[in-house]
Amino acid sequence: MIYLDHHATTPTDPRVLEAMLPYFDREFGNAASRTHAYGWRAEAAVAVAREAIARAIGAGDAREIVFTSGATESNNLALLGVARAGRSRGDHVVTLATEHSSVLEPCQALVREGFTATVVPVGRDGRVDPAAVAAAVTPRTLLVSGGWANGEIGTLQPIDAIARACHERGVLLHSDAAQALGKVPVHVAAGVDLLSLSAHKLYGPKGVGALWVRPGRPRVRIEPLFFGGGHENGLRPGTLPVALIVGFGRAVEIAVAEREVEAARLLGLRERLLERLRDALSGVSLNGHASERLPGNLSLGFEGIEADALLASLHDIALSTGSACSSARPEPSHVLVALGLPDAAVRSCVRIGLGRGTTTEQVDIAAERIVAEVRLQRAARSSAVRARSGA
Secondary structure, eight states: OEEOBTTTOOOOOHHHHHHHGGGGTTTOOOTTOOSSHHHHHHHHHHHHHHHHHHHHHTOSOGGGEEEESSHHHHHHHHHHHHHHHTTTTOOEEEEETTOOHHHHHHHHHHHHTTOEEEEEOOOTTSOOOHHHHHHHOOTTEEEEEOOSBOTTTOBBOOHHHHHHHHHTTTOEEEEEOTTTBTTBOOOGGGSOSEEEEESTTTTSOTTOEEEEEOOSSSOOOOOOSOOSSOTGGGTSOSOOOHHHHHHHHHHHHHHHHHHHHHHHHHHHHHHHHHHHHHHHOSSEEEESOSSSBOTTEEEEEETTOOHHHHHHHOTTEEOBSSOGGGTTOOSOOHHHHHTTOOHHHHTTEEEEEOOTTOOHHHHHHHHHHHHHHHHHHHHHHHHHHHHHHHO
């Protein structure tokens, strides 16, 4: 099969796996064990990974990195933790209509707890107007959450401008950067106060992520979600998964070191694939911003096609219609709906995620297969329409 679903997950890089392996058997110590060498070595390995991640995002101190089970937990900790800790000062949060469900659903949970939430619409290209974010902020707003890059349509948000709008009003900004880190520049100097990260989106292991929390004054106050230990600055109890954390750190190092070369390569493959599809087919539309998008992302609508039927016919190519976290739900993609697409257009959309293992040959094969299947399904649809008309 040809794997073109790198926004859902990525294969673990062999270099990452190699770094992890010793921590499954020989170096099995608990990083919280302070009385012997097994624990000391585990703690040191975690420290190296923490420093690598902090360095990658421009954090000043590795202790600002809080390890979690993934970006979903990081998003929940940021939103629920900040809101609950600040309840005496405010009761309002703001987010964007195209956010991942791990941002939107915590906002809904806060509403059930008595908070209020404003969901700011985006433009047809998936970008939000920072002025619209500013207009949504009230004196009771505690936090704004806006993703760095969208995992369905690839659009990059103007994080620096959103940050300015938030800070001018004394409001914290959280950003989910799970899809962005290692693919585009991600730096806390853009003005974020909290940043969610994930390992498995950048060729690291599943089951580990991080939340960066800005230090200094005023301090970002967070109420923990779980209790039972003083790990991770008291924000996230539980035994650290040392092997996963080591893999996370190594994956970040590799992704950041190779980012510019890999981004240019993926951009070339993306444009090659889009050109071949548009040259061979009419009615191919691009979702998301034309240029301010992840280099390996294409979200395409094929007029007159049902995306589910198209993917079922492309059994030798791994593609998706949207976020893996929402694929089991019958509702149309909330991201595509937020772009203002009509229902038929939403149902025609396919997400293509190119990645580190994608080759020119695979792109060409995928283009040929997609073109052939779209033509077949359009022809079948036309025949069915003619048959009904004749009847």
